[in-house]
Each structure stands twice: as structure tokens, then as C-alpha cells.
Amino acid sequence: MLIARLIADADALDTRLDRASVMLAAEGMPIAMASMLDFCSDVLQIALADGDAATMRSVIDEAFGPCDMLIADHDIEVPRLLVSDMDSTIIGQECIDELADYAGLKPQIAAITERAMAGALDFGAALRERVALLEGLDEEAIARCLDERIRPVEGARTLVQTLKAKGCRTVLVTGGFHHFADPVAEQVGFDRVVANRLAVSAGRLSGGLVGPISDAQTKRAALDEERAMLGEGARVLAAGDGANDVPMIEGADYGFACHAKPILRAAANGRIESASLTAILSLLGIPRSEWVMG
Structure with missing residues (x-):
């Protein structure tokens, strides 16, 4: 079939x-x-x-x-687990690029981000390089960036809240940072967050990370761990946009490439080209009358 x-x-x-x-x-x-x-x-x-x-x-x-x-x-069928990337998927921005703008480094850092998301650079090395360039930036810039720049994409909250109402567990997995992912997860309604943690000293970014890097394999491991807890036969949905989402997308029953780079589009069995993530609900066969509007 x-x-x-x-x-x-x-x-x-x-x-x-x-x-x-x-x-x-x-x-x-x-x-x-x-x-x-x-x-x-x-x-x-x-x-x-x-x-x-x-x-x-x-x-x-x-x-x-x-x-x-x-x-x-x-x-x-309606999945029992949603695992989603954050940057350029649940939100419309790349957090590190927007944060870099407060340090006057957005073009330089955004160029690295673009190449990493296309699969042209090793993700971990590219992340460390970008974070190192932010050394000395006032931690207060993160709060300003969240308030002024970071916005969920259309339909993100409706997607998450509707799936949760259907009994689906929701996990936000990102190669970005807890400083951003935790507030976004709370706003949109995710149950769990997996992310990197920026090192801060005396109120300023120190140019490093705390703990291991959250990367492509971390995302796949989170999906596999969550699936195992649900038991055999549980359908899993994953969504992302870049090269570091490929293993996660390949591990899902329904893997959606959302306005994605070619490398991810080739790996996915689902695609979202329209503006709203509610298209996923329609493709799952969930009628609008059952959507939990965000």
C-alpha cells in the first residue's frame, strides 16, 4: 500500500x-x-x-x-509523538543569527549558519565557531532578542496544542539554545526541550557552551528514546528544515521538511510549502472543527 x-x-x-x-x-x-x-x-x-x-x-x-x-x-493516523526542530521551523528565525545582530556580526554568523544548515559544514564545529564570535555580548541581549525578534510561525501553537489534545507527546529538539528554546516551548506548548546551553560569566556570554552539543544525533536519539517509552506501533511525526534534522526525519513515520534545504527535502516523506503549519493537521486528516486554535 x-x-x-x-x-x-x-x-x-x-x-x-x-x-x-x-x-x-x-x-x-x-x-x-x-x-x-x-x-x-x-x-x-x-x-x-x-x-x-x-x-x-x-x-x-x-x-x-x-x-x-x-x-x-x-x-x-494521528501520531502519538511530535519531535520538532525550532529555528526556521517552529519559529521563523535563526536565533543565533538574530542574536549576532546585537553584536554587529549578523552577516558573518548568518553565512556560517546557512552553510551548516545546507550540510556544507560540520554542525558542531560551525556552532562552536559562531558561539565563540559572540564572546563578551551582554546576556541582556538574549532577552531583548526574544522580545524584539523571535516569533512562532503561523500555525505552530495550533499544531502543537491540537496534537496534544489528541494524546500526542510533544518535544522541541534544537541545535539552538535553552535561553531561546525554553520560552518558545512554553509559549507554543511543548512538553520537553532538548537544546544547547550558552556559557555565561559575569552577565556576559563567554564564547562557549556548557555540556555536550545538541546536534543531529542528539535529535535522533531524543526521538528514539521517546518512541521507546510509547511502545510498539506508536506513530511518530518529526519536522525540521536543515541538514542536522535528517536523521530525525528519517527515523519518523511522518517526516516533514518545512520550507527546507534540499538535503532535508530529499530525506523527508512530507513537505510543507505553505505559510501555516496547520497544513500538517489537514494532511493527518484532522478536521478544522477539532483544531485547538493558538
């Missing part, structure tokens, strides 16, 4: 579906059923008796263009 759900432009939807059907048939993957979901009328579900997920993803890209989508090899 192969199930694909997508939220596509309603304009010429039938024509696009016909094109997808022809393309899939040519790959030996005929469509068994295609219809709009009963309680999420903007979601098209395509079911195949069998097939290859990568081929399905490629066909959707060509036939429908960029769209929110999810592909699974089973009947899609």
Missing part, C-alpha cells in the same frame, strides 16, 4: 490528477483510488496498491508543482 495526501492548487486539479495517473501508470504504479478527504475537503488522497515512495514524490512534484504533501506506506 502507498498513500499520498496533498494540498494542491484547486485550479485544474482534475487535469493535474489525470497527468499524475498517466505518469504513475507508466511506472507500473496504477492509482487504485483518488478522492478528497471527507473531513478535510482541501486534501486530495491518492492510494496505490503498491509502489515506490520516491517515484510518487517525483510524480507529485511534476504533476502538481510545489505543494504540501505526505506519503506513507500505511493508513495515515
Whole structure:
């Protein structure tokens, strides 16, 4: 079984579906059923008796263009665990880049961040390099940055609160910092936070970190640990945007690349291209009447 759900432009939807059907048939993957979901009328579900997920993803890209989508090899259900990245996923910013602006170093640090998220640099080394550049910055700049710059993306709180209402445990895992992640988690409603900790001395950043680095393997380990506590058969959803999210995304049943770098898009079986994370709720088949609005 192969199930694909997508939220596509309603304009010429039938024509696009016909094109997808022809393309899939040519790959030996005929469509068994295609219809709009009963309680999420903007979601098209395509079911195949069998097939290859990568081929399905490629066909959707060509036939429908960029769209929110999810592909699974089973009947899609509400997950019991959400593990999400923070920067450029739950919030619209990269915290270290915004903090660097208060030190007059944003272009320099943002360039390193961009390369690390694309997978061109080792994450741990890039993180230490960026943190070292912030040495001497007044700790008060963190509070100012949070207040002035850091904002959840559209639909983040609704996504988390709705899944929690459905019995889902929620974990925020980030290569960023507890100084930012803890307040964001409280605002959005996450149950647990995994993050790095900035070293502070005499009210100023010392240019280092306290404890081990929270990186790609830390994120995957958190997902595996939480899944094990839920028991066999628990579906897991993960969301992220960069290279250090790849292991976590690969470990999830529903791995969403949110406005993501190409390296993560290639690893994910779900994508969010629209502005709001509530698209994930629609793709899971949760009707709007059951959303907990944030």
C-alpha cells in the first residue's frame, strides 16, 4: 500500500490528477483510488496498491508543482509523538543569527549558519565557531532578542496544542539554545526541550557552551528514546528544515521538511510549502472543527 495526501492548487486539479495517473501508470504504479478527504475537503488522497515512495514524490512534484504533501506506506493516523526542530521551523528565525545582530556580526554568523544548515559544514564545529564570535555580548541581549525578534510561525501553537489534545507527546529538539528554546516551548506548548546551553560569566556570554552539543544525533536519539517509552506501533511525526534534522526525519513515520534545504527535502516523506503549519493537521486528516486554535 502507498498513500499520498496533498494540498494542491484547486485550479485544474482534475487535469493535474489525470497527468499524475498517466505518469504513475507508466511506472507500473496504477492509482487504485483518488478522492478528497471527507473531513478535510482541501486534501486530495491518492492510494496505490503498491509502489515506490520516491517515484510518487517525483510524480507529485511534476504533476502538481510545489505543494504540501505526505506519503506513507500505511493508513495515515494521528501520531502519538511530535519531535520538532525550532529555528526556521517552529519559529521563523535563526536565533543565533538574530542574536549576532546585537553584536554587529549578523552577516558573518548568518553565512556560517546557512552553510551548516545546507550540510556544507560540520554542525558542531560551525556552532562552536559562531558561539565563540559572540564572546563578551551582554546576556541582556538574549532577552531583548526574544522580545524584539523571535516569533512562532503561523500555525505552530495550533499544531502543537491540537496534537496534544489528541494524546500526542510533544518535544522541541534544537541545535539552538535553552535561553531561546525554553520560552518558545512554553509559549507554543511543548512538553520537553532538548537544546544547547550558552556559557555565561559575569552577565556576559563567554564564547562557549556548557555540556555536550545538541546536534543531529542528539535529535535522533531524543526521538528514539521517546518512541521507546510509547511502545510498539506508536506513530511518530518529526519536522525540521536543515541538514542536522535528517536523521530525525528519517527515523519518523511522518517526516516533514518545512520550507527546507534540499538535503532535508530529499530525506523527508512530507513537505510543507505553505505559510501555516496547520497544513500538517489537514494532511493527518484532522478536521478544522477539532483544531485547538493558538
